[in-house]
Amino acid sequence: MMAKLNFSILITTKNRKADLVITLNKIKDLHKDDTVECVVFDDGSTDGTYEFVKYNFPKVKIQRNVSSKGYMFCRNKMLNETQATYAISLDDDAHFITENPLGFINFFFDENTNCGLLALRIFWGLEEPNAIMTTEISTRVQGFVGCAHVWRMEAWQNIPNYPEWFVFYGEEDFAAYQLFKKGWEIHYLPEVLVHHRVDFKARKNNADYTIRLRRSLRSGWYLFFLFYPLQKIPRKMVYSIWIQLKLKFFKGDFKALQAICLALMDLVGSIPKIVINSNRLTQEEYEAYQKLPETKIYWQLENNQK
Structure with missing residues (x-):
């Protein structure tokens, strides 16, 4: 009997093979058992991404569009197809720094049944931070960042797909408003740190x-x-x-x-x-939403760290 699929790590990529390879190597130990899968969606790459992943990462499930259909199309398709309880959306240039991130995520969802999505702590920069501890605590927030977050799939199935006509930007806020309207909460989970390898x-x-x-x-x-x-x-x-x-x-x-x-x-x-x-939000809903803490986008080293 096959084990129940608990987590699905979903990555969309296009012509960024070098970044993707780093990410896949960094997270390969997370999907070593049958309760976790990793899915890569190649959105029309011309740099050999599909062939490279297929032959060098046999445990990774690889899909592709022959011609690009946009990353929102890919994200919608992966989220709608997964059978996992939770889905981790991860950029091709991001990886976990925290050890055992799935344990922290699983525990938080178990303890917070109204939480439909987890926003993770994200460090932006080409080099990893030289310290990772934080004094931040988990809290409910308005929204989340696309490069690293986790869906409770029951919540995803309760709202419309990402709006592909946005093309780029804004889809996370679209989903956040839809979740709010449906009574689902978004929480920031600083226990899980992700390195987003970009020079913003x-x-x-x-x-x-x-x-x-x-x-x-x-x-x-x-x-x-x-x-x-x-x-x-x-x-x-x-x-x-x-x-x-x-x-x-x-x-x-x-x-x-x-x-x-x-x-x-x-x-x-x-x-x-x-x-x-x-x-549209009612006036009362709008006021309640505005009272929530803003989305946690960037985490920076704290003053007491060296």
Whole structure:
């Protein structure tokens, strides 16, 4: 008789074989028994990712799109297909630093039956932190970060799929609002530390800076119109645009103005989708949501650590 599948580690990748190999080597001991699986979805890579994983990591389940369909398509498909009790979504350039992370995750879910999703503690940087201890404690929060989180699959099955029309950014907040509307909680679990191997500050100088900013802005505006009480939206929109102008355009970041204009055009073009998919918070729900602690995105070394 096959053991019940407890955890599924889900990774989406595209043309990042070197990063993916590091991650798979780092987590290979986590799926050494039949209660844990690792699934990689290759979204149209042209660097040999699929063949490399298939022949060098035989315990990893590998899927692929011949041509790219987007990482939200891949995440939706993996989440909808897994038979596991819990699903860990992990970026191809992220890995666990904490030993026995699955034990901490399992225990927390067992003790907190209203928790539908766990947001993990994430350190961003090219090198691992030189200390890993923290004084933070677990707490309920508004949302989670895409690169490392854990679904209770019962909660995932209770809400709509990630919105593939967002393309990039915003899908985590979309899911967070949907969970809130359904009465599920999101908790931050600092006991589990993940290293996200990126140089976040250098992204501003990347060639895709404008398109990233455009997608980030428009996804935030999509969320306003999908979930916020109608009377809150005008002020939120004006403030959002003003902040972008003040902090970027007026300081010489002229690419920001282009991104703002393109994002506004995207917003107008997406009105039909917004009308169909809106799930607006009531005023009372909005106020309750705003009282929750904000999403824990970056963990930094604490002052008492050396």
